[in-house]
Amino acid sequence: GEDVEQSLFLSVREGDSSVINCTYTDSSSTYLYWYKQEPGAGLQLLTYIFSNMDMKQDQRLTVLLNKKDKHLSLRIADTQTGDSAIYFCAESILGKLSFGAGTTVTVRA
């Protein structure tokens, strides 16, 4: 959606870290999310962060939130070929989710 923006493509070498960035416009967002869509499948929730947190780590995933700049990022450590997918950033405002256009991550050997 127009309120959530992400770059459309990212290419990364296997074993490197991937960083996917997202900006949002509504400061009243309560939760921010990262969803993953593998080819031919629906979206799956990867992780989320509450708006009063700065960082959340879950195994290879690190989410950073900068509320002042309304910037959200997802870092994937040691990127694997199975991480190739489309990653969607989303914000929740009063329970309604708004999605970004998605970042297609391609992992090359």
Next chain:
Amino acid sequence: EAQVTQNPRYLITVTGKKLTVTCSQNMNHEYMSWYRQDPGLGLRQIYYSMNVEVTDKGDVPEGYKVSRKEKRNFPLILESPSPNQTSLYFCASSPRLAVHTGELFFGEGSRLTVL
């Protein structure tokens, strides 16, 4: 197995021929929603339902109808499809969107082409 099931997965139809895409979930979720996914635009919400007999418009409801007569089913109806409704459609459900957790469970998608 907990899942959201959409049918059909693929459909090619012609302008004006009414069609219905079914969505069924077996998780007893109160909340259900339809999205369309278009290149460069991400997911846009068409309609959603907070519970049985309660439906509301999303961001792009024009040309679509829905109904929620029972908890598990949330069909999407295109009364008179047009080529601009060619898209990939996703149904999703959630047990507790009302408390802002935002975890949606998605179906596998229905790719619709309107000629």
